[in-house]
Ligand SMILES: Nc1ncnc2c1ncn2[C@@H]1O[C@H](COP(=O)(O)OP(=O)(O)OP(=O)(O)O)[C@@H](O)[C@H]1O
């Protein structure tokens with residue numbers, strides 16, 4: 001380095017110059033990165049020698065080719081080789097190409113990202129120009145705050161969806177799963193929940209969705225709420241790596257807003273497709289499947305993601321997470337549904353049979369549970385809901401009996417009441433994205449029961465919402 005210095009400058013500028021050089025090389029961004037060479041290339045991954053001692057699992061590396069620099073994630077480390085899953089498949093990788101270490105993948109969320117749609121890498125995809133990075137670059141594979149330092153979850157809020165606000169009301173910082181088969185109405189319900197007024201920020205991660213649905217979701221249902229929303233999209237045709245990263249980037253953005261003191265709503269549609277992406281990446285790296293084709297890493301990644309949501313440490317905000325889970329072939333016991341149910345603070349079950357009857361949103365009030373409902377209900381509401389559930393149960397269990405003509409009015413007062421009131425309750429619970437959010441679901445229910453007319457819906461005020 002000394003030879004580079006001009007010889008005829010006075011001592012102090014020379015020292016200043018040296019100090020500058022030292023500072024420059026001390027900055028990790030300028031220091032020489034560890035690198036290696038590509039050894040073997042397969043369909044979903046490639047291997048690199050010479051880096052095993054310098055990289056950690058989950059870190060990113062950059063592959064340099066004639067076409068530019070491409071990122072990939074380290075998915076397996078062996079004594080002499082590392083396995084890398086490229087972010088974009090199909091990039092031209094050659095034997096002996098140079099690969100260098102990049103470290104953890106980071107995003108730098110910013111206030112100005114609200115109203116924008118980005119991809120898993122934090123690049124805008126809405127055609128509205130570049131976005132500016134925020135002051136802090138956060139690793140997308142972060143850890144959750146320590147449990148004993150986290151605030152307690154005890155403030156209820158209204159979602160505006162009557163079937164949830166009455167039977168399974170939610171609290172800020174709660175984690176809720178929506179379980180349903182394909183095409184039953186998960187995405188539609190999530191888009192209605194994204195309009196809840198209780199939140200300062202909304203972060204939505206659409207994973208493995210059809211490209212067509214993304215614009216519908218954003219333009220038709222979010223409406224004016226888009227101004228406080230960041231949408232992170234990885235559509236079904238994108239690489240498994242990008243699909244795997246979308247919810248991680250989204251939760252990182254949510255953490256940024258939470259740490260500023262905001263109450264954030266995080267929506268992930270769907271966690272099953274996130275799990276599929278992890279499965280694709282892991283099997284490409286040679287991880288053996290343990291349950292229905294899913295490798296073990298799926299069952300460690302899911303709790304890691306969900307544990308990062310919830311209340312923040314004292315003095316910060318909360319992340320309320322609402323995620324959808326596709327139950328394969330309407331089997332509610334598939335491994336992903338099973339393992340997420342245990343981590344969540346509640347689950348909403350949607351039945352195909354209700355959707356077929358036209359009872360949208362097709363939420364089954366008896367099978368859905370919010371574990372924090374008691375903190376959101378008043379004591380009177382709790383008693384009322386217990387009574388409503390009993391009536392609905394009575395109505396449903398006698399359905400077949402009534403069909404074959406086995407019902408006599410007057411023989412059982414409870415059943416008479418159920419037959420009179422349950423159809424009205426069902427009508428009150430009907431709501432579509434075109435209807436206005438309900439300001440007070442219990443008041444709507446009371447109106448319905450008093451007038452005998454359960455149709456309490458009013459058209460949405462927002463002209464951009466579906467007519
Ligand atoms: N609340 C609702 N009101 C009226 N119609 C609804 C409602 N919810 C769902 N639907 C109808 O059901 C269809 C499927 O809904 P949606 O796309 O939300 O299902 P999904 O469970 O997300 O499907 P997938 O598993 O394919 O992602 C919608 O196109 C719509 O016609």
Ligand SMILES: [Mg+2]
Pocket residue numbers: 186187188269
């Ligand atoms: Mg959907």
